[in-house]
Amino acid sequence: MTTPAELALSSTDLTPRELAHLQRLLGSWSVLADLSFSDLLLVVPASTVPGEEPELIVLGQIRPNNRPTMLEQDLVGQTVLRSSWSLSAAALERGEIVRGAVHHPLIGESVPVENVPVRFGDKVIAVMVRVYSRAVATPHSMYEKNYFAVFGRLLGMITEAEFPFAQEEVGTEETPRVGDGFVLVDGEGRIEFASPNAINAFHRMGVYSTLEGHKLTELGVEASAVVWALATCHPVVEEVERRPDVIVLVQCIPLLEHHVANGAVILMRDVTDVRRLDRLLLSKDAAIREVHHRVKNNLQTISSLLSLQARRLPSEDGRAALHEAERRVRSIAVVHEILSRDPSDQVPFDEIVASLVRMAEDSVVSSHAVEITVEGDLGEVTADTATPLAVAIAEILQNAVEHAFAGADGAPSNASVRVGHVRVALAHSREGLCVTVRDDGKGLEPGFDIERTASLGLSIVRDLIVSQLGGSITMGAAAGGGTLVEIRLPPR
Ligand SMILES: Nc1ncnc2c1ncn2[C@@H]1O[C@H](COP(=O)(O)OP(=O)(O)OP(=O)(O)O)[C@@H](O)[C@H]1O
C-alpha cells in the first residue's frame, strides 16, 4: 500500500514543507468530514509531463462518521484529467471555493460538490473536495446548523492557510470526534451551543445547570484547554478529571479569523472506561511483578533449607548432593528476581548471565583461582527460554570451575602456579541463540561423550537444551587445550 507521502513524492512537485502541511490536514480532517456530514477528497496537481494533459491526483480520502458514505470506492492514488474535474481545477487556479454539482456514476444522478483551495503560504497547493448528499445540504436541527456554521469557519481558515495548524499533533485513536460531544464557544470562552452528546458528557461530570452563556470554569469544569487555545491560537488537548470516577478528554480547536481567535470548538469524549482499563492493566503488571518476587523468595527459602539440611548430614556425598540441589534452585531464582523487576515476557539475558557468573565465582574453592569473562550479548530472551537456559549455563559454569582446573586425582591443582580462565561468549542472530563456554583447563577424559554420560549435571543440561528448548549441545576439546561447550537454540 502506498502512503500519501510516497504518492506525493513520486507523482507531484510538492515541497517537503507543503507535503507536511497536507499531512497535518489529513491528520486532522476527520472533524471536517463529521461537521459537514460529507466525504472529503484531497487532490493535488500531478507533476506535468510535456505534451500530456495536466492531471490531478487523489492524495487522501475520508468518510464521515455520522452519515453513510457517498464514495464507496477507494480513490486514493487515482489520477484524473484536470479537464474532467474542472471544478477542482478552477478552485486550484482561482484560489476560491468553487461549488457545483457532478454526475455520480454509481448513484446515477448529480450530487453537490464543494472545492476548497488549500493554501500554504501564498500558494494554493491542493484542493479539498467535499462530496455530499442533497439530503444533508439543509440543516434540520440546531446541532446541524451549528455544525455547518463551524464547518464554514474552518473552510475559511483552510483557504487562509490557518488550518491545519502548524505543529499540530496528528490525532490518535483517542482524539475525540465530533459525534462524541461538540461545544461551540465564543471568543471569550462562553458556551454558545452544546450538542446532545456534549450535554450527556456534562451530566456525567455532574453539571446540570444551563450551559449557554457560561464559561467551563464557571460551571465547575476545571479545563484550561479553552483559555490556552484562545490565547495561543493553537489546538489544545487536555484530560479533565471530575469527581474521582469521571475522566473526560477535551480537545479545543480555536476558530481564527485574520489570525485572531474569535471562538473555539470543544470536542469532548468520556474516556473513563478507557482509563479504568489502563489502570487495571497497570495493576495487573504490578501483580505479576509481585508473583515473581514471591516465587523468587520461596526459591531462596528452599535453597536455604537445603543448605541447612546439608550441614546436618554426616555423609560427605549426601552433603555434596544437597549443595548441588541448592545451587540449581538458586539459578532459577535468578531469573525470577529479574522478572520481578520487569515482568514483560522478555528478559534482558545479560543480567542473568552476570548473576550466574557471580554464583560460579563464589563456588570456586579458594585453593585455585578462576577468572570468568563474558563477551557478546543475547539481548532480550523470552521468559520461557530464559529459565531453562539459565539453569543449563549455571551447570556448565559450575562444571568448569569444579572440574577443569582440578588435579588428576580430583583435588584442586596447585593454584599458585596458574589462574584458570573461563570465557563465556553470547550471540543472538537470525539463526538463533548461541552460547559457548570455553575453559583452558585439563580437558575432558578420553572417550568422553555428552550423549552417553549418565551423570546428573549434564543429563539435566541435555534435557533442558534438547528436549525442552529444541536446541543442540556439543562438548569437546577446545583448540589449545581445555573444554569447549556450545549451545545452539533455534530462533523463536
Ligand atoms: N569443563 C570441564 N572440564 C573437564 N571435565 C569436565 C568439564 N565439564 C564436565 N566435565 C566432566 O564431565 C563429568 C560430568 O559432568 P556433570 O556435570 O554431568 O557431573 P558432575 O559435575 O560430576 O556432577 P553434578 O551432577 O554435580 O554436576 C564431570 O564429572 C567431569 O569429569
Ligand SMILES: [Mg+2]
Ligand atoms: Mg556438574
